[in-house]
Amino acid sequence: MSWFSSKNKPDVTGDDDLLQSYRQTGDLAVLGQLYEKYMPLVYGVCLKYLQDEEQSKDAVMQIFEELIVKATRHEVKQFRGWLYVLSRNFCLMQLRANKKTETLSLDGVMEFPFVLHPEVNDTEANVNQLEKCMQKLSPEQQQSIDLFYIKEKCYKDVAELTGYSLNEVKSYIQNGKRNLKICLENNRER
Incomplete structure (x- = not known):
């Protein structure tokens, strides 16, 4: 899986189905399949805010861990937009928490x-x-x-x-x- 893969737009038609399937089964492979489509987006958001490649890669993985829980708790109408906001908020919280000075x-x-x-x-x-x-x-x-x-x-x-x-x-x-x-x-x- 490449951090910089530049697929055209992700196929959003199956997002709802994958999300529903994950909610019903708890199968992380299904959630992983859904998340993988948007990893370049998440990485881009993280890089924009964190401005560090390694921190951004770590954040992509940490956001997936949050997604495991939050995807079942929140009403998600459009996964891509919701994931963008989740990623942005995660990065902002990281910046706030990691303030060294x-x-x-x-x-x-x-x-x-x-x-x-x-x-x-x-x-x-x-x-x-x-x-x-x-x-x-x-x-x-x-x-x-x-x-x-x-x-x-x-x-x-x-x-x-x-x-x-x-x-x-x-x-x-x-x-x-x-x-x-x-x-x-x-x-x-x-």
């Missing part, structure tokens, strides 16, 4: 030039500086920034958790982000 990025607009990772010598000093600057923010800004960036809540969730209006949350986050940037830049210049 986390760059503290605030809203994609302002990135701090340090990485939160214990192996980097200056990291502890950078994190301490960030914590000191966070303490200088108003309580509303601290809480909003913590929930939004650190705990990865959306604006609506932050508003619900804090009792602030949506506009207040956005303002606290924007102003807090600006104040953090100013504080960190001032401390870097010293």
